[in-house]
Amino acid sequence: MNSQSLWKERYQAAMTETVKYTRYMANGGLLFTVYFVILYGLVVYGRFLDQLDPSFPGRFVMAALFLILPLYRTSRTFLVEADQVFLLPVLAKLSSFMQQVRAYNAVFGIIRAVIPFLAVVVLYVRTEQTTPLELVLLGVALALFGAAANLSKLEGIAHRTVLLYAFGAALLVIIDMAWMTIVVALLLMVVLHLKRQDHLPLREWIALEQESRDRFYRLANWFVDVPHLSATYKRRRLLSNMVERIPYRAQTTFDYLYVKQFIRSGDGIGLIVRLTLIGAVFMWLASGNELFVALAIPAFAGLTSFQLAPFTKAVDQHLLTRLLPFGNAVQAKRKIIRFAAISQCIVLTLLGFFLSGSIYVVGGAALALVIGEYYARK
Amino acid sequence: MLLDIKDLSGGYGSKTVLHDINIEVDRGELVGLIGLNGAGKSTTIKHILGLLPVKTGSVRINGLDLTTNETEYRRQVAYIPEQPMLYEQLTLREHLRLMAQGYDVEEAIATERAQHYAERLRMTKQLEWFPSVFSKGMKQKAMILCALVTGSELLIVDEPFVGLDPLAIRELLQIFSELKQDGKGILMSTHILETAERHCNRFVLLHEGHIAAEGTTTALRARYGLQDGTLDDLYVAAIEEAEL
Known part of the structure; x- marks a missing residue:
């Protein structure tokens, strides 16, 4: 050749x-x-x-x-x-x-x-x-x-x-x-x-x-399933030490595993931070229009929850997960998506009030929470 | 009986690999599962672990069946795979906590057990490391530690010596010996017959999905008329007989 x-x-x-x-x-x-x-x-x-x-x-x-x-x-x-x-x-x-x-x-x-x-x-x-x-x-x-x-x-x-x-x-x-x-x-x-x-x-x-x-x-994985996707993880020592406080019980094994995945992968907390920051910039640019500021909250909540939903894939597809008696995966995943959606919603809502002071923001926040719950239950 | 496989037939999809096999592992026993490549060793292990559906027959561990109580069934058995499989996002210490937590091991016991075995396998320095920086041997040791920390009654071990250094092999065999004394049972698939001969109590020789021979070295020697035969000789004799 x-x-x-x-x-x-x-x-x-x-x-x-x-x-x-x-x-x-x-x-x-x-x-x-x-x-x-x-x-x-x-x-x-x-x-x-x-x-x-x-x-x-x-x-x-x-x-x-x-x-x-x-x-x-x-x-x-x-x-x-x-x-x-x-x-x-x-x-x-x-x-x-x-x-x-x-x-x-x-x-x-x-x-x-x-x-x-x-x-x-x-x-x-x-x-x-x-x-x-x-x-x-x-x-x-x-x-x-x-x-x-x-x-x-x-x-x-x-x-x-x-x-x-x-x-x-x-x-x-x-x-x-x-x-x-x-x-x-x-x-x-x-x-x-x-x-x-x-x-x-x-x-x-x-x-x-x-x-x-x-x-x-x-x-591509945001849109379609990509086989053999190798991921990179960051240690995130401070957050990781906080996760160690999850009660040591057989029933919370999946909570421990998923939360570690959530804080260390780019598809978890990294994604939320990125999209919340981008959302904040959008809201700042649109601060002259109350409706636009309010709409940004559900738009970015939707974008975040949609992409966050498959964050456990790397864990779920792992052979160890299938082999071991780890407990209830669905509940553990829902808890994390709900927590992430509510946290992001609080940040964007407070920013929305600060930038526009409009009541529309409450409507945007409510819609964002509904979207978050939809993806948590999906 | 700790592991009781009765008349098991199974395989992948419509392809039947195992044909009516019976294997038993009792407490305090180390049973060697040996056979050529493709004989059905890994398929047998996958059936025990519940990764493949049983076509006919049954697999019970400590009297439990996978279909009736999956969580309890899985807690009875720990697995050391041939190819290490670790979570890339967890350090070794976190793996050990996860395993112990999932197997409902008391936290203090798990911590003590993890430290004890990590010291014996010279892995204490690596406890805070991620698997991505482990060598092949370290990954294998990590899998061994994960299995040991569970304290399960039955240990399924697939080619455990691959990638291990001589000190680790010696230590692992010593640990197996102690586990046997504690009443645990071990089913070990291996191609290293010399080691198997010295440490296994019994052997199950699989050939093309059938059990070609089984028993202690003494019994196999008597069966094949090889009074001074090594396990290698007995293995060859069993294969030749099966292929006749």
């Missing part, structure tokens, strides 16, 4: 899989909620822009984008575990494959940067004195940072290096020298070029691919 045919074969296989899951996702029930949230977000953002005060610090938002974008970096390499055995004989002849992988990740990074740039630039032009050339340079600089973030991971370059350059670019935006960001971005690209890997780091690239696939599978 040569470098070119390897790339072609792997890329096609990856695209086939991506298309397959995208089709499943497009048919999933959650997509309607996602459409709703996106449309809701667009409307809220549009109204926010209409009412925007020209003194709003738009440059800080653009600077924040420069900082936030490279925080997340993901690289695909299209390699699989078996390659650490079967690619060994041709390892020295894979430079063309490496170039293709780099190009893919750069393009993907650019696309990832352009979408938020388009969202922020409409705010930026309303609040800052700028020229079309400066906007183009800003866009290109941000796109390069998007590409650099992915490429740096591929080349094994420390994340802090990219973040340092991003910080420099953000500072330039703040001090009204936005056009200079392109220089910083180009400098970073030069650094990446000088530090690029000459030989394919097989094990590292296989791990990167696994990590990237897991991210995609986790996203």
Whole structure:
């Protein structure tokens, strides 16, 4: 197998899989909620822009984008575990494959940067004195940072290096020298070029691919069941110590197991924190409209409960769970979903009162609790 | 009788793997379940654990049947699988608490038992670790600890020595010996016949879903006329006879 045919074969296989899951996702029930949230977000953002005060610090938002974008970096390499055995004989002849992988990740990074740039630039032009050339340079600089973030991971370059350059670019935006960001971005690209890997780091690239696939599978898993999804868990020592206080009784075995799963997985408490924060931002952006603020509560409660409902899947499908005398799983799961729904509802309701002071918020909260209960009983 | 399998036929879906087998394990006994790959050892274990439905016959542990009282049935038996299966989201200490809690073991006893066996298998340092950082041998030891902390009457053990270091193997065999003295029963599936010969009280030799031979080493030697035969020799003789 040569470098070119390897790339072609792997890329096609990856695209086939991506298309397959995208089709499943497009048919999933959650997509309607996602459409709703996106449309809701667009409307809220549009109204926010209409009412925007020209003194709003738009440059800080653009600077924040420069900082936030490279925080997340993901690289695909299209390699699989078996390659650490079967690619060994041709390892020295894979430079063309490496170039293709780099190009893919750069393009993907650019696309990832352009979408938020388009969202922020409409705010930026309303609040800052700028020229079309400066906007183009800003866009290109941000796109390069998007590409650099992915490429740096591929080349094994420390994340802090990219973040340092991003910080420099953000500072330039703040001090009204936005056009200079392109220089910083180009400098970073030069650094990446000088530090690029000459030989394919097989094990590292296989791990990167696994990590990237897991991210995609986790996203797809919101919509459809993804087999063999490997999950990552965080220790969360403080919360974990609190869970140890669950009474030690045979009847509460599932409570213990599920709560540990809930606090340590990204599908549990991580999901609730993320969606509550996003909901809070939406409510803040819509704070001029009482109805929108109130509607955000059930919308985000629905989105959270829908995604939270299958959080026990990893435990339920485990052979140990089927083998052992653990007690009542259904009740334990319901307790957690109810607790999560009520906690999130309290936070969003209080925020709703703070932002709008409207009685509509009570209606939104009641609807949110009904949705939470529906998913708890499902 | 601790484990009483009577006229069991079973398998996967419509495929029958086991044909009318009878196996008994009494208190204080370590019974070796041996056979070629595909002989039906794992299928037998899955039936005991209730992972496969029984077609005909019965499986009872301590007089209990899975269909009449599943929770109590499961509390009678602990399982050490060939492939370790641990929850990725729990540390070893949390696994041990979970197991003990599920098996309704008194908390103080569970803590003491966990510490005792963790020390003997040299796993005290790993108690706060997640399985993702365990070596293969550590995972196997973790599964052994999980089974031991339950204090169940019957232990089902599938290839327990795979991945274990020599010290751990020696310690595990010593623990099995102590469990037997405490009146527990053990059914162990293994291919390591030399160890099995030295430590098992009896053997059940499965071949193509049938019991080809069973009994003590002495009885098997007498049956096959191999007075100085090792378990390896007896195993080969039993297979040859079954295939005639």
